[in-house]
Amino acid sequence: MSELSALAATGVVVADGDAQVREVLRAGFSSRNAMVYEASSLTEALAHLQVGEVDLVISELDLGGGSGLDLLNHCRNLSPRPRFIFLTAESDYRTRAQAFGAGADDYIIKPAPLDEIILKAERALLLRRLARPAADFAGRMPVFSPEELVQLMEANKKSGELEFTSSYGTARVWFEEGKILHADFIGIEGPEAIYLLFAVREGTFEFRCGVKAPAQTINSSASMLLLEGMRMMDETKALLQARRAKGPPRAQGGAVAVGGSGSD
Numbered sequence: 408m409s410e411l412s413a414l415a416a417t418g419v420v421v422a423d424g425d426a427q428v429r430e431v432l433r434a435g436f437s438s439r440n441a442m443v444y445e446a447s448s449l450t451e452a453l454a455h456l457q458v459g460e461v462d463l464v465i466s467e468l469d470l471g472g473g474s475g476l477d478l479l480n481h482c483r484n485l486s487p488r489p490r491f492i493f494l495t496a497e498s499d500y501r502t503r504a505q506a507f508g509a510g511a512d513d514y515i516i517k518p519a520p521l522d523e524i525i526l527k528a529e530r531a532l533l534l535r536r537l538a539r540p541a542a543d544f545a546g547r548m549p550v551f552s553p554e555e556l557v558q559l560m561e562a563n564k565k566s567g568e569l570e571f572t573s574s575y576g577t578a579r580v581w582f583e584e585g586k587i588l589h590a591d592f593i594g595i596e597g598p599e600a601i602y603l604l605f606a607v608r609e610g611t612f613e614f615r616c617g618v619k620a621p622a623q624t625i626n627s628s629a630s631m632l633l634l635e636g637m638r639m640m641d642e643t644k645a646l647l648q649a650r651r652a653k654g655p656p657r658a659q660g661g662a663v664a665v666g667g668s669g670s671d
Contacts, residue, residue, distance in 0.1 A: 413529040413536075414439035416576050417462040418594075421445050422452040422478060423494070424471055428517075431665050432465060432494075435521045436528070442576065449473030453481060460576055460594045461489045462535075463528055468495040468502065479509050486621050490531040494524060496666060517666025524665060542613035543567070553578075553604045554633050556612060561585040561629040568618035573610030575647055580604070581620030587629055588620040593650065597624035598632060605636035606643040 419441045421432045426447070433443045444461070446452035448471035455461065464482060466475040479491050492513040493506050503514050512531040515524060548571075551559075556569060557580065564585035571578040571592075578592035578600065592600040625632070636643070 413532040414441040414463075414525070416440060416442075416572060416574055417532060418442045418444065418460045418576065419528075420452055420455045420461050420464045420466075420489075422447075422449070422464065422466040422470055422475065424448070424467065424469070425666070428467075428494075428666050431521060432524070435525055439525065439529075440574070447471060449477055452478050456481065456485065456489075458594050460591065462577075463490045463492070463532060465492050465494050465524070465528065468493060468497050468506075476506070476509055479506070479511060483510050490528075490535055492524075492528060492531060494519065494666065519665055521665055541615075543616045544614040545612065547611050548573070549608050551612065553607055553612075554636065556614075557587065557601075557629050557633065560614070561587075565614070565616070567614055567616040568620075569612065569614045571604060571607065571610055571612045573607050575607060575650060578604045578607070581618065583620065585629075587625045587627075587632065588623045589625060596622075598627060598635070601625070601632050602636045602639050603643050603647060605633070606640060606647055 414436060419436050421429050421436070421443060423429050423432075424447050429445045429447070433445060436443050444455040446455055450472050452464070452466065452470070464478065466478050468475040470478065475493055475495070482489050482491055490512045491510065492515060493511055494515045494517060496517045498516045506514050513527050515527060553571060560569060560582045562585070566583050567581070569580045569582065576593045578590070580590040580601065581588050587601070590597065590600040590604065592603050595603060
């Protein structure tokens, strides 16, 4: 089941002051091969958004140091914007209307079955993917390796976004006339993200022409990056394996209610 989940290799922030709620959600989402970052306050949630690759946020409305609406407003300014789901005991219809008006993707009232929460999270992520432009060029690794694709983009002076999806997470590289401008992978940006990417040998890739880079963090040529990446290959492989080894434990079930007296 986990191989088919839209949550696989995604980053999920769970923001809730209740440690039991966070634990149940962490176990459920990690069982779908998501990387889960727990936050008990607004400050902790914002810190995760700054340093981690986050695709989805599950948040209570009432957070220490602020509110879930403050967190949602911050997420709206991120690129790409993570999907956002409220999981809260607040059932007032005016509050729900305010949340959806602010850009929430869903609003789930506690207590709620874990299976329902995961299903709605997967739906939100699938809708985000469907909203993206169709890929102009796509395939699988290792038919094309990351370094071969980078060289191909450089040689043909392509402009756009090259996205890699693997069990380690999603990596993105932006080009302008064949020059690499920016890259991010598992919360790391710039040349180091490229070096890590060169160690990946499984997954899929998609290239979208014309997608603009959100920043410029790279000034080296693809050839120079490739040379340095090959020199660091043993080190970057070890770093990726360590990341995989530290993944959260898998959950054993999926029918527990989250946020009510039935949580266990």
